Amino acid sequence: GAGVSQSPSNKVTEKGKDVELRCDPISGHTALYWYRQRLGQGLEFLIYFQGNSAPDKSGLPSDRFSAERTGESVSTLTIQRTQQEDSAVYLCASSRRETQYFGPGTRLLVL
Amino acid sequence: SQELEQSPQSLIVQEGKNLTINCTSSKTLYGLYWYKQKYGEGLIFLMMLQKGGEEKSHEKITAKLDEKKQQSSLHITASQPSHAGIYLCGADGIRGSTLGRLYFGRGTQLTVWP
Numbered sequence: 108g109a110g111v112s113q114s115p116s117n118k119v120t121e122k123g124k125d126v127e128l129r130c131d132p133i134s135g136h137t138a139l140y141w142y143r144q145r146l147g148q149g150l151e152f153l154i155y156f157q158g159n160s161a162p163d164k165s166g167l168p169s170d171r172f173s174a175e176r177t178g179e180s181v182s183t184l185t186i187q188r189t190q191q192e193d194s195a196v197y198l199c200a201s202s203r204r205e206t207q208y209f210g211p212g213t214r215l216l217v218l
Numbered sequence: 219s220q221e222l223e224q225s226p227q228s229l230i231v232q233e234g235k236n237l238t239i240n241c242t243s244s245k246t247l248y249g250l251y252w253y254k255q256k257y258g259e260g261l262i263f264l265m266m267l268q269k270g271g272e273e274k275s276h277e278k279i280t281a282k283l284d285e286k287k288q289q290s291s292l293h294i295t296a297s298q299p300s301h302a303g304i305y306l307c308g309a310d311g312i313r314g315s316t317l318g319r320l321y322f323g324r325g326t327q328l329t330v331w332p
Contacts, residue, residue: 111260138318150306150322157318166319198260205249205310207320209260 109133111210113199119216120189128184128213132201139182140207141174145195153197156182189217221245222307224323231297231330239292239326241307250290251308251320252281261306264292294328302330 112131120126132139141153152166156176167173171189176182186193194217200207223242231237241250249268253261265274267283267290274281278301280293294301304327308320 113260140319149324150308150320152319152321155318163319200261202318206251206263206266207308208263209253211258211260214258 111199111201111208113197113210113213115213116211117214117216119218121218122191123188125185125187126189126215128186128197128199128215130182130184130199130201130210132180132182132199133203133208135179136201136203136208137179138202138207139176140200140202141182141184142198142200143195144198144212145192150198153184186215189215191217193217221321222309222323224305224307224326226326227324228327229329231328233298233330233332234296237294237297237328239305239328241290241292241323243288243309245288247283247287247290247309249310250281250283250287251310252290252292253306253308255304255306255325257303264305297328297330299330299332302328304328 114129137158139156142150143153144150154174155163171187174184196212196214198209198212200209225240251266252264254264255261265281270285270287272283278295283290304325306322306325308322310320
């Protein structure tokens with residue numbers, strides 16, 4: 108079946124602009140995760156949704172970052188007033204049980 | 219701070235050679251995952267280990283978790299150019315609190331030259 112999809116693939120924006128990243132999880136996967144991968148660094152956890160439970164937002168680096176998920180479907184990650192340090196690959200993953208399956212990521216470049 | 223240490227950071231081998239990548243944690247691992255990432259792509263799931271002493275193989279890749287569940291190794295036999303990429307280990311439950319999120323090592327960059 109179809110894997111996790113993310114859009115856009117690439118995004119270039121100017122400092123101070125807002126951006127919205129989208130993730131379509133694998134159908135039937137109740138859990139959805141967002142991670143960030145900055146150049147030369149490991150993956151950083153951002154936020155985790157599990158069913159109808161309150162999301163785990165403990166990884167969000169600042170209040171400029173927010174995410175929403177509608178039921179067990181699409182999620183959007185919004186970054187307000189982008190900064191150059193927000194430049195990274197944003198990866199989304201979904202899971203039904205333990206194993207997380209990742210999307211191709213969105214490459215964000217903030218100029 | 220880094221939860222998982224991977225070694226080596228980079229590895230260059232000739233096609234046909236065997237190689238090993240290590241992933242070490244200072245705390246007990248409850249679930250250890252190996253992923254492969256190619257430039258510009260997402261992470262591809264390879265294997266998951268949960269039990270001490272567990273070993274799994276897929277094609278020419280073998281992953282092991284030690285008895286103490288603090289170290290895992292990924293071994294590639296007779297490497298091929300298609301094995302090139304970044305190998306990442308991820309673990310859950312290190313902090314024994316939040317379920318779901320994975321903690322990752324920084325990755326090992328593997329280059330295989332013909």
